[in-house]
Amino acid sequence: MGKAKKSTKKFNQRHLKDELERRKEHKKTQKLVQKREVKKKRRANGSTEDEGEAFTGVEEIDDLAGFAESKPKGALAKLDLSKFTEADPTAAGDDVSDDEDIAALLEGDEDEDDDDMPSDSDPEDEGSDAEVGGEDEDEDDEEAVFKRELEAVSKKDPKFLEFMKKNDPSSLAILEDDDEGSEDEEGDEEEAEEEQDEDAAMSDAEEPQSSDATVVTSKMLEDWEKDITENQSLKSLKRLLLAFYSASHMESENESAPQTPYRIEGMRIFNKTVTASIRAVPKAFNYYAPIVNDKVAQKSGKKWGIAQVLIKSYLVSLLELLKQMSDPAMIQYLIKESERMIPYFVCFTRYTREFVKELLRLFGSASVDDGVRILALLSLRRLVSLSPPEVADIALKGIYLTYVRNSNVKTIANLTTIQLMRNCGVELYGNDANASYQHGFVYIRQLAIHLRNSMQLRSKESFRAIYNWQFINSLNFWTEVLATYCGDRAEEQPQFCATLESLVYPLTQIILGVARLVPTAKYFPLRIHCISQLLRLSSATGIYIPILPMIIEVLESPEFLSRRPINSTLKPLSLDSQLKAPKEYEHTRVYLEIVLESVFGLLADAIAAQSVRIAFPEWVVPAVLQLRRWRKRAGKSWSRFSKQLQGLLEKIDQSSLMVVQQRNKVDFGPANLTGANQFMSDISIDATPIGAYASSLRKVKAQQRATMVEAEMEK
Template sequence: MGKVTKATRKFNKNHLKGELERRNKLKKTKQQIKKREVQKKKKKHTAESDDEEDDAFTGIDEVDELAEFTDTTPKGMPKDLDLSKFMEADPENDEEVESDEDINAILNGDSDSEEDDEDDNEDDVSGDDSEEEEDAEMEEAEDSDDEEAVFKKQLESMLEKDTAFAKYMKKNDPGSLKILEDNADEDEDAGDDDDEEASDAEMSEEAEEESATALVTLKMLHGWENAVTNQHSLKSLKRLLLAFYSASHMDAEDEDSDDVPFRIEGMRVFNKVVSTSLRVAPKAFARYAPVVNGKVTKKAGSKWTTIQALVKSYLASLLELMKQMSDAAMIQYLIKESEKALPYFVCFARFTRDLLKELLRQFGSSTADDGVRILALMTLRKLVSMAPSEITDMALKGIYLTHVRHSNVKNITSLTTIQLMRNCGVELYGVDANASYQHSFVYIRQLAIHLRNSMQLRNKESFRAIYNWQFINSLHFWTEVLATYCGDRADEQPQLCETLESLVYPLTQIIMGVARLVPTAKYFPLRLHCVRMLLRISSSTGIYIPVLPMLIEVLESSEFLGRRPIKSTLKPLTLDSYLKAPKEYEHTRVYLESILENVFELLADAIAAQSTRIAFPEWIVPASLQLRRWRKRVGKSWVRFSKQLQGLLERTEQTAKMVQQQRSKVDFSPADLTAANRFMEDVHPDTTPIGSYAVSLRKVRAQQRATLLEAEADE
């Protein structure tokens, strides 16, 4: 932390209060002006609603019930809670934000905008230094313990005995390594003192080690390892950890060679220092403070005070080394070692937060492979299970924001990576039921607010705030969370299912509102994404969601019933990695064929999901009539798809007859809803005629996607 300048102190004393009042007043004025503009536009659009085009969305009433949802507070949290403050903390970044504008920017896909950076810099002029001082004081208070007086005495004694070491410590960062100056020999018993003397006598390199920048050799490492392993020498352990510190700071940008206690030359020596430290140090720590049931023993007889400083040094060096590594195999190795040291990380709040941030950084790194992401998630999950609730909150916020920040789809390969990150994030949300519900509520509520604002403003900018990959993948994320814990794994965690179930309805309303926000042919891919999300929720939870009308609206658009498609020689379009049609594909036959293939697949899935319901024969009648009418009108223009639709309708009829046959055998009345809900519960939807047809279409789609992945990998 830099020194506060005289100009800053003068500004804080004379002008800070007035500046803050001026900014708050200006902010309130802007909010009032914006509110008046929104009201004017709303009145104008209401007056001109009769003259609007068919493509403009006018169904605000469809999600009007979200108004109450956006003003509520999740269960278990105080009603006067400022939800914007709850959402603003981002564990991956050190800086605090003052509003929810940063999260809005992430969802809008412009988190790196220059305007936001300028605003942040302007706000930080007056308060940056004081905030940093407060953070430093809080961290020191958290890491301090009852033995602080003992450490001070040991520090003074060490500085008096070893002048060379004292000179080195004055150059170093006192926040990380001055704790190594403890006089550990004071706490050792007589047997340990004898071992220490024997170890010192055997080390022939003692004269060389007196130098503050002694060269580490393989012989020195071997001697230190033997002394620590066989003789339990704390002095050798301390020197080994100093060498580990030097190795972890070799590539630091602001480090000079004179600032580290040892000099390491050659990759062989570097690897030996790292491997020896990671192998020997945890075993040495366990001798003094063993881990029992995942917790470090800190009783009086455990000698925790003796090795606490050394543990801090080891954890700090391990984190620093993890930040500098770029090789995937080395990163995985370090994450595994950090997982073994989790009980020691949990003993220090600061190091726990630092490890959490580093795991999130590795999880969201664009250069990380799938193995690193999965291992980081597993370590993060284990850390959350051991750490206090504060770390759980940070982890849940961090995993979601990391997913959103890195969820911009560019091709099929990136889509696969995003799906893996989403699955990992969903897995983490199964750790704590109450915390998961609170975070899910808050962020789903934030999506609802975005949608309502877009419906009220109804301009290109507001639509763009919704129709981007960050927003859509946020919906995908919460869809998977609810579908997993309220459906697929509801029996495993009934408490989590019960708490999250109330969020199914508002999320469904949000997805339906997004799908119909701009119902033009260009955005058919986005609508199909939304339909897949709704089907995922419906099929896993058993809750009926009317998705067939949304698909039939696509078939009955002017693209199929009005104009003729444009012939084109463009290659077939894979809609998975698109939210809207590329400009050169608009109105082309290639694009519309891709739309029809996906629509028919989703139609089969939607019908199959209801194929074991007792009311299926009556439920399918309206949709069958509309599909037959569409086939009759456009059958000559789309011969291949007309035949495919005919096959779908035939299997639908077969399924309806099967349900009628089963229904004729029942012995309960229609008023018995419990028995009606259990109708054909032993029959899986995929085994019905329409279900088998849907499975075959899914297999074809999976093969096409695998082919595309192979093609991109070859390129």
């Protein structure tokens, strides 16, 4: 064999490992695509079970199946849903928690050009071209690429060629290649002067690399920062950026990262380098590329030609620091500083994607505190508001999948974190109504298809695909989104209500189907979760949902009417962190008493939600009759709850009397729907007898839950 070329050696040292990994991932992706194509062909030939027998046992399934095959209608029919097809479970029958990896989802095509600028040729972009573009081996030849670049620059500035011949070209890889990729085609004379100034500054900053690299000292940092602040010195700015890059890559696992002429030794110098860079560099950027109204004022001209290369260097270092830090206080500090740079991130599509990916990683990390999650959300929300629509799509999809993957409830202490993540996701979905509808339609439809398949197969595996925390918390997420923007904030953002309201019905059908999928006493906790979701949706939106029949079905279970409960000394169970009763709790009195407490609380909330309606006295009659019948049949076995039910019935009678008294004062007939809808609109639900009773039960339950969380945290 002949001697290997210099370019081959460089490629093996810097990119071979990454290239092999990329090819492995590419093969995996090809296999997955092939499997999906086979499944599609089988479905087209009618060989799958999707065309099986009709559902039986649940009336709502016909509507659910129709929604699973539906597309947006009306004005929203023109929205482009093609970008979300990868989320369609018909293409891959995996569970929601097994969707495509978020990191792969957010990578995108890193070889596309940034806005208002020519394509860059910095070392990282070369690596991304190798990953995404699949270029020929000739273009991977670094020696040939470098020669072409050198010839192009030498035509404009021969002095620069002489300088490069005397120095090691790899020592300026981070700034040097970016300079070439950021040249503007304005005036030859201005560009020549600009490049001469930059080369002079860089030649002064340049030092021999590797073992001969200059050790950064406190005096050097102070001088650079002072020179940047007082004189806007380009030379000092580049030196500080090189030192900052070196500091940020001290513990980097990227072996192909270019070397810099400066070396950081010790944590004291590391901290000083980072703080000096964060203090001085953004101010210098504001001189070369000022920010006006959260946007870079001018992305062209001499100053921008100088600034964009330096900005990209700073963003790379900042992102690398975010990846490496583990201390929550330091992470919060870096997120705040990164948020200041969002207008600059938006100028470079690739780094915007990387920033979104990093914020989502921090948002879903189990090792960070709630403060980091909130700051990550705030930065992500601002980034989405300033970025193009494709970035918003990535962020919305990423935050939902991040939430789902981290929504598995293991203890009651997890509920607080999951609730916070859900609230954060709901906030992010309040930026764009059309984008929120597209994501909501795709993922709610995905849940409907999972439920339809489970009801067709009716096996343990299919039930397990529905009865898990990821699926239930997905329902919780979309319930909260629709309850917020179609209810709580409907008056503030009417366009959201008008756009998202069409999703309320299919989501309600899915929740009803999940609650009745396995109607046994073992899954009473899951049914209670579903009833809570429907109650939240109905109360917020004002849309009537028949919740009382589902509650009374639980009360009329044989567990309470005919079967004798087993006495047990087990400790009380929290239904908030359970989807089914543990085996040792089944049929025990302690378990059934907890179920009755939850059912009576939901019963009071469901009746209270209708207590200011003009038809409340007549509406509540069937429920009152059934509750009195249950009290007569099961009251002796459940004496404590019989007394509680008696108190509930008294509050219902008092509320009915209150509505009748108010109704006697009205001066309109039943045909006046506007007057009927506005009936008792000035009276709060908590002001009614049943509303006050339900509120007191909620407060007691909240106190019990807080006590259990504290006890769990102390363990």
